[in-house]
Amino acid sequence: MSLTLTNSKLQRQGSVIDGAWLQSSDEFVVENPATGQVVATVANAGAAEAEAAVLAAERAGVQWREFSAKKRSTLLKAWYELVVSNANDLAVLLTTEQGKPLAEAKAEILYGASYIEWFAEQAKRIEGAVIPAPASNQRIVTVKQPVGVVAAITPWNFPMAMLARKIAPALAAGCTVVAKPAKETPLSALAMAYLAQEAGIPPGVINLVTGQDSSAIGGVFTQHPSVKKLTFTGSTAVGKTLLEQSAATIKKCSMELGGNAPFIVFDDADIDAAVAGCIAAKFRNAGQTCVCVNRIFVHDKVKAAFTKKLVEAVAKLKVGDGIEEGVAIGPLINAAAFKKVSELVIDACNKGAKAIVAEGHTHLNGALFYPPTVVTEATTQMDVFNEEIFGPVAVVYSFSSEEEAIALANNTPFGLAGYFYSRDIGRVWRVASALEVGMVGVNDTAISNEMAPFGGVKESGFGREGSQMGLDDYLETKYMLMGGL
Numbered sequence: 001m002s003l004t005l006t007n008s009k010l011q012r013q014g015s016v017i018d019g020a021w022l023q024s025s026d027e028f029v030v031e032n033p034a035t036g037q038v039v040a041t042v043a044n045a046g047a048a049e050a051e052a053a054v055l056a057a058e059r060a061g062v063q064w065r066e067f068s069a070k071k072r073s074t075l076l077k078a079w080y081e082l083v084v085s086n087a088n089d090l091a092v093l094l095t096t097e098q099g100k101p102l103a104e105a106k107a108e109i110l111y112g113a114s115y116i117e118w119f120a121e122q123a124k125r126i127e128g129a130v131i132p133a134p135a136s137n138q139r140i141v142t143v144k145q146p147v148g149v150v151a152a153i154t155p156w157n158f159p160m161a162m163l164a165r166k167i168a169p170a171l172a173a174g175c176t177v178v179a180k181p182a183k184e185t186p187l188s189a190l191a192m193a194y195l196a197q198e199a200g201i202p203p204g205v206i207n208l209v210t211g212q213d214s215s216a217i218g219g220v221f222t223q224h225p226s227v228k229k230l231t232f233t234g235s236t237a238v239g240k241t242l243l244e245q246s247a248a249t250i251k252k253c254s255m256e257l258g259g260n261a262p263f264i265v266f267d268d269a270d271i272d273a274a275v276a277g278c279i280a281a282k283f284r285n286a287g288q289t290c291v292c293v294n295r296i297f298v299h300d301k302v303k304a305a306f307t308k309k310l311v312e313a314v315a316k317l318k319v320g321d322g323i324e325e326g327v328a329i330g331p332l333i334n335a336a337a338f339k340k341v342s343e344l345v346i347d348a349c350n351k352g353a354k355a356i357v358a359e360g361h362t363h364l365n366g367a368l369f370y371p372p373t374v375v376t377e378a379t380t381q382m383d384v385f386n387e388e389i390f391g392p393v394a395v396v397y398s399f400s401s402e403e404e405a406i407a408l409a410n411n412t413p414f415g416l417a418g419y420f421y422s423r424d425i426g427r428v429w430r431v432a433s434a435l436e437v438g439m440v441g442v443n444d445t446a447i448s449n450e451m452a453p454f455g456g457v458k459e460s461g462f463g464r465e466g467s468q469m470g471l472d473d474y475l476e477t478k479y480m481l482m483g484g485l
């Protein structure tokens with residue numbers, strides 16, 4: 001059952017708490033979604049281990065917060081170096097448990113690592129201020145202090161990068177962490193925790209609890225008074241539950257939740273660029289990304305040309321086991337995901353849409369490989385207009401004016417990412433301002449990087465990850481009035 005890795009120590013068997021790796025006869029299996037084969041068994045932890053993890057993080061925090069910023073930075077940098085030097089193995093682990101193509105997995109490892117590098121640098125830039133006071137014998141001084149123990153709950157779609165994007169700023173700020181990866185993908189997270197240990201990050205600073213009972217572990221994380229902050233990436237439904245649970249102890253929260261990204265092609269757009277951007281942002285991770293294009297709005301005048309080129313480009317996407325060379329689309333994560341995507345397409349077709357599947361993809365039945373599909377003639381009455389597809393299905397709607405495109409794009413409770421293609425500078429400013437989202441891609445869809453603030457508005461959540469703002473959620477500002485000077 002063991003994977004073929006150059007560094008076999010990256011494959012761990014279960015939770016790490018206070019530096020100790022837990023083993024148990026109570027285990028759960030991790031399956032490769034491409035083959036259905038069991039790739040590992042992992043110790044099944046629950047509420048008791050979650051509680052132990054919180055207490056370990058609290059103890060470790062006493063020392064960690066007192067380390068100089070430079071020391072925390074140096075340790076994060078060492079972790080970053082180890083992640084990069086183990087990137088090939090980490091990518092194999094990721095593809096095996098999650099399914100995304102190996103090249104995408106490698107890109108995720110380097111993407112996640114970039115957050116560790118970024119926050120290693122930002123650790124040295126946590127600054128307070130001296131503010132003018134009302135009286136001449138007073139000074140107002142502010143300092144930034146770590147919030148304390150941070151709980152992080154991460155999803156299966158980016159098991160490495162989402163963990164790195166949460167743990168790195170927490171550690172840079174002087175916080176310690178308890179984290180729970182998704183049960184489908186614990187292996188990448190465990191490997192990351194192992195490398196952190198190897199980098200010299202002290203025991204208890206990063207604690208990882210792997211288990212099948214997410215509500216038991218999440219219950220401890222959200223209700224324990226020693227946890228001061230919760231950071232979550234996942235569905236809006238679970239985010240709402242976690243927020244409710246966190247209310248009793250008034251935790252600081254940041255929520256990176258579901259999206260329903262519009263992708264607008266205006267009649268003055270570069271159509272080839274729009275098709276390329278759409279392919280990249282729709283089919284990344286088989287469509288299982290919160291910033292994936294969900295609704296494609298194309299101006300009536302260019303709809304035929306855009307759709308033709310989109311269908312041609314989709315036909316070229318190779319589907320298969322992500323470990324194989326040249327594969328662009330892997331399997332969906334599980335049977336429930338496959339069923340959800342299938343039902344959305346069936347509902348759209350029952351209401352008058354047309355589903356186009358390329359000849360070369362029609363054999364893809366069974367298993368978890370959903371054929372990349374273009375759905376045309378879509379309307380706002382279809383379920384697919386309101387729901388996050390999380391699958392390789394590109395749904396095309398049409399519009400006839402800028403106002404209509406903006407109204408359609410904003411007609412959703414979600415507000416994570418939005419994209420549009422136009423060469424009219426006035427329109428670029430107008431539409432970018434009008435879209436109710438946290439992130440806008442204009443004539444480009446590669447919006448995610450460690451230097452930019454990632455996050456949403458409306459029911460897509462709040463808080464920003466990455467960028468100079470990415471530390472804010474892990475810090476408290478303390479104001480000190482210095483009198484009698």
Ligand SMILES: NC(=O)C1=CN([C@@H]2O[C@H](COP(=O)(O)OP(=O)(O)OC[C@H]3O[C@@H](n4cnc5c(N)ncnc54)[C@H](OP(=O)(O)O)[C@@H]3O)[C@@H](O)[C@H]2O)C=CC1
Pocket residue numbers: 153154155156157180181182183184211212214215216217218219233234235236238239241256257258259289290337388389390
């Ligand atoms: N914004 C995003 O990036 C993501 C959005 N989604 C959206 O959500 C849909 C469903 O995906 P799904 O995997 O169910 O997403 P979830 O929101 O259920 O899972 C995300 C994380 O939350 C954990 N979790 C689930 N329930 C609880 C709970 N009660 N208390 C604490 N933690 C909990 C999960 O653990 P475990 O898996 O171990 O139960 C996982 O670690 C997708 O189709 C997609 O639309 C999904 C993932 C990421």
Ligand SMILES: O=C(O)CCCC(=O)O
Pocket residue numbers: 157158162233234256288289290291448454
């Ligand atoms: O929540 C997600 O779906 C992961 C975000 C991917 C990204 O950072 O681009």
